[in-house]
Amino acid sequence: RKEVEQDPGPFNVPEGATVAFNCTYSNSASQSFFWYRQDCRKEPKLLMSVYSSGNEDGRFTAQLNRASQYISLLIRDSKLSDSATYLCVVNMRAGNMLTFGGGTRLMVKP
Amino acid sequence: DAGVTQSPTHLIKTRGQQVTLRCSPKSGHDTVSWYQQALGQGPQFIFQYYEEEERQRGNFPDRFSGHQFPNYSSELNVNALLLGDSALYLCASSLWTGVGQPQHFGDGTRLSIL
Numbered sequence: 001r002k003e004v005e006q007d008p009g010p011f012n013v014p015e016g017a018t019v020a021f022n023c024t025y026s027n028s029a030s031q032s033f034f035w036y037r038q039d040c041r042k043e044p045k046l047l048m049s050v051y052s053s054g055n056e057d058g059r060f061t062a063q064l065n066r067a068s069q070y071i072s073l074l075i076r077d078s079k080l081s082d083s084a085t086y087l088c089v090v091n092m093r094a095g096n097m098l099t100f101g102g103g104t105r106l107m108v109k110p
Numbered sequence: 111d112a113g114v115t116q117s118p119t120h121l122i123k124t125r126g127q128q129v130t131l132r133c134s135p136k137s138g139h140d141t142v143s144w145y146q147q148a149l150g151q152g153p154q155f156i157f158q159y160y161e162e163e164e165r166q167r168g169n170f171p172d173r174f175s176g177h178q179f180p181n182y183s184s185e186l187n188v189n190a191l192l193l194g195d196s197a198l199y200l201c202a203s204s205l206w207t208g209v210g211q212p213q214h215f216g217d218g219t220r221l222s223i224l
Contacts, residue, residue: 004152032210043200043215044153087152096141096204097166098213100152 006101023088032091114216135203142184145200
């Protein structure tokens with residue numbers, strides 16, 4: 001079983017749609033959680049950190065459920081520019097070693 | 111304020127050769143981590159350097175080695191290259207004391223093995 005699992009997609013949605021991505025992680029002692037965005041052939045860029053209380057940044061909302069070891073990302077009012085791969089990332093051990101999921105590909109169409 | 115910089119951008123090697131990739135961390139950061147990203151997959155952790163020592167290591171063979179210099183910059187060396195080493199190699203920097211903080215990535219080095 002992979003340490004961080006995501007549905008690879010692709011998710012094909014029209015502009016303006018709401019889309020949700022889910023991620024599960026295996027290590028219950030995991031300490032910190034992030035969503036990164038990666039455009040084709042580019043480096044991952046931090047989209048947002050994920051906090052236990054849930055957090056929102058504009059059209060993006062992240063939730064963490066420690067009991068179920070589950071992380072989600074909700075994107076409202078999708079834009080064409082949201083098309084990218086979204087990586088679920090977990091800091092699973094002491095120190096600062098990040099474990100990435102395989103990524104979920106989103107394609108927003110006109 | 112310079113971000114994470116990596117060189118070279120692209121590299122083509124043949125099987126059995128050796129390669130060295132370079133990384134300069136974001137200004138103010140003291141910790142460098144290296145990741146390998148194969149096509150269609152998420153990045154995988156190779157190792158992390160702080161105070162010129164390897165602090166953590168992922169599941170990679172000894173052919174992968176590294177170094178950190180007093181100015182915090184780092185090198186990744188891969189010996190006896192295999193076709194499967196073809197990937198995007200990403201460097202990320204952070205603060206050692208900032209456990210749990212997000213890391214900042216460079217543009218990566220795309221390595222192709224023929």
